[in-house]
Amino acid sequence: MRALVYHRAVAAASHWLIKSEPSVYAWSKLVKDGKTRWDGVRNFTARNYLRAMKVGDGCFFYHSNEGKEIVGVARVCRAAYPDPTGEGADWSAVDVEPDHALVAPVSLATIKATAALASMQLVTHSRLSVQCVTAAEWKAVLAMGKTKAPRR
DNA sequence: GCCAACGTTGGC
């Protein structure tokens, strides 16, 4: 029983948030491309989150600098592998594909003003480009974005 | 191993 519970916990999807400046790589570009390699991450914490991602995990797609809002949900379609842009250093990349756009994008201002979301890493670790999201935060943002949780 | 200098991110 204990082993089963543990197994379920490990197998359960984790939730993440990935950031991009729309002028560099926008959500609309991901939709057009169908999938992309999430590479170029050069921060150890962010890299470790990439390595913890599993195929099927959901990622909020956040537009930094312009927009400053969560605009969609992406899905991990290939787990971490050596970043081809890493020039021999120990960096990682994953592949992601679009799942669906939020009907109502959730802005940073709204997140800061919402008690249940005010401790998201988007607020507390604003410079981190790959973040983890709790199950409660995941649900709350999807509800505010007027979308249902993606199926695996 | 400390810490000052520096570079980058990203909100405002």
Add this chain to the structure above:
DNA sequence: GCCAACGTTGGC
């Protein structure tokens, strides 16, 4: 465009 936050680098 400014600047605060903060991760990284390098001198000692």
